Amino acid sequence: MPDGTLISAPLACCDTAPGLLPLAAARERLLRAAVPVVGEEALPPGMALGRVLAAAPRAALSLPPFDQSAMDGYALHAADLAPGAAPRVARRITAGEAAGPAIGAGEAVRVLTGAALPPGAAAVVMEEHVALRDGRVSARRLPRPGANIRRRGEDLAEGDILLAPGMRLDARHVALLAAAGVGTVAVRRQVRVALLSNGNELGTAIRDSNRPMLAALLARPEVTLTDLGVLPDDPEALAAALRGAAVGHDLILASGGISGSDADHLPGALRAAGGEAAVLKLALKPGKPLAHGRIGGALCLFLPGNPLAALVGMLTLGRPLLARLAGLATEMGPAPLAAVAAAGFSRKPGREEFLPARIIDQDGFGLPLLEPSGPFGSARLTPLAAADGLLWLPAATERVAPGDMLRFHPFAASFGLA
Known part of the structure; x- marks a missing residue:
C-alpha cells in the first residue's frame, strides 16, 4: 500500500465551519421525523422484486422435498457398503420419477443427479x-x-x-421463495412521492434537468411517483400545490427555491399552506442549503436547484429518508471503496465534499486511480456525466497529493445507478 503518511490530509478529522450542520447530523434529523408507511399487499414472489417485506414468509415445503441423489451413480443398501459386495442393478430412477419400492440387501439402483432415493438407500457411489x-x-x-x-x-x-421483515427482495430471495413453495408474500405498500421543480427560469431560459434526474432516481419498485411539473416563483401557487400534494402522498420532494433570495418561496409557502418548515445550512459541498418539514401526513424535502447539489442531496439524504419510509430494516449509507489520487489538487476546507471523479487506471495493488472529471461547479453537468462516481473529501482537507488514499463512491456499486 502507499506510505501511510500520505493519507493524513484526505482522511483528517471532519471539523466543519461554525454554524453549519454536518451531513450526518442532517441525515439523523430527517430520519427522526420519518416512520415506515402503513399498509401492505400480497404479491407473488416474481412480482415482488425490489419490494420491502412486511411479514416473514415461511416455507410451504421442505428443501429438498425428499431424499435425493447429489450425483449420478448407484444407490446402495447399508449391507453392500463393504469390500467385495457386488449388488445387482435392480432398476433406474431419473430426476422427477417416483422413488419406487425400498432397496434391499444385494440390490443397487441406478440414480441420476436430483433423483428421489428409494427407502433403504444408505449411500450413493459415484459412477x-x-x-x-x-x-x-x-x-x-x-x-x-x-x-x-x-x-x-x-x-x-x-x-x-425464510426471510426477515424489512428486507428488500432481490433475485436470490425470489429463488428461495419459489423453491420453498411460497405463493404470495406480504410487502409494504409503495411510498407515494410527489415531485416538483420550482423556478420562473425553468422552461424558458433554462431547461429543467433536476426533475427528470430525480424522477430517474425515484424509479424504484418501492416508490410510486406523481409528477407535479415545474411551479413558478409564486407563493400562493406554491402553497396551493403543497396543500394539494399533502393529500395522498407520503413525501413531497422539490428542488430549487430554498437558497434564501427574495425569489425563493418554498419554505414560506409550506408554512402558509399550514405545514412546518426548517431551513438548514449544511457543511456540505455541493448542497449547502436544504429545507425539510411536514404538511399533513406528508414529509417534505426541498433540495438545492443546482443539478450536482440536487443529486448529492438526493443520494445522501433523500435515499435514506425513502428507505425509512419504505420500511427497510437498515438505512446504512453505501460503503465507500478505497482509491488513490492520480493527481494533486487543493480545496477550501470547512465543508465535506462530494466531487465527481473518474477512474483513469489502477495502481500496483489494483486500487483505482482517480482524478476529478472536470472543472468543479454545482451547476455543471458535463463533468458529472463523465464521472465514474463521487470522491468524498472530509471537511478539514486542504490538499490532496498524488498517491493519497481516498474514499470513492462508484455510481453503480455505491448508489445503484446503471
Whole structure:
C-alpha cells in the first residue's frame, strides 16, 4: 500500500465551519421525523422484486422435498457398503420419477443427479468409482454411509422462516421463495412521492434537468411517483400545490427555491399552506442549503436547484429518508471503496465534499486511480456525466497529493445507478 503518511490530509478529522450542520447530523434529523408507511399487499414472489417485506414468509415445503441423489451413480443398501459386495442393478430412477419400492440387501439402483432415493438407500457411489460386470456393481472406492445424499429438509424444513421483515427482495430471495413453495408474500405498500421543480427560469431560459434526474432516481419498485411539473416563483401557487400534494402522498420532494433570495418561496409557502418548515445550512459541498418539514401526513424535502447539489442531496439524504419510509430494516449509507489520487489538487476546507471523479487506471495493488472529471461547479453537468462516481473529501482537507488514499463512491456499486 502507499506510505501511510500520505493519507493524513484526505482522511483528517471532519471539523466543519461554525454554524453549519454536518451531513450526518442532517441525515439523523430527517430520519427522526420519518416512520415506515402503513399498509401492505400480497404479491407473488416474481412480482415482488425490489419490494420491502412486511411479514416473514415461511416455507410451504421442505428443501429438498425428499431424499435425493447429489450425483449420478448407484444407490446402495447399508449391507453392500463393504469390500467385495457386488449388488445387482435392480432398476433406474431419473430426476422427477417416483422413488419406487425400498432397496434391499444385494440390490443397487441406478440414480441420476436430483433423483428421489428409494427407502433403504444408505449411500450413493459415484459412477466414476464403479465397475459394472454382468449387471452387478463393484465399487472401486466405497462411499461412507450417507455419502452423496441430500437429505429431506437439510436446506430448510416446512414452516421455517425464510426471510426477515424489512428486507428488500432481490433475485436470490425470489429463488428461495419459489423453491420453498411460497405463493404470495406480504410487502409494504409503495411510498407515494410527489415531485416538483420550482423556478420562473425553468422552461424558458433554462431547461429543467433536476426533475427528470430525480424522477430517474425515484424509479424504484418501492416508490410510486406523481409528477407535479415545474411551479413558478409564486407563493400562493406554491402553497396551493403543497396543500394539494399533502393529500395522498407520503413525501413531497422539490428542488430549487430554498437558497434564501427574495425569489425563493418554498419554505414560506409550506408554512402558509399550514405545514412546518426548517431551513438548514449544511457543511456540505455541493448542497449547502436544504429545507425539510411536514404538511399533513406528508414529509417534505426541498433540495438545492443546482443539478450536482440536487443529486448529492438526493443520494445522501433523500435515499435514506425513502428507505425509512419504505420500511427497510437498515438505512446504512453505501460503503465507500478505497482509491488513490492520480493527481494533486487543493480545496477550501470547512465543508465535506462530494466531487465527481473518474477512474483513469489502477495502481500496483489494483486500487483505482482517480482524478476529478472536470472543472468543479454545482451547476455543471458535463463533468458529472463523465464521472465514474463521487470522491468524498472530509471537511478539514486542504490538499490532496498524488498517491493519497481516498474514499470513492462508484455510481453503480455505491448508489445503484446503471
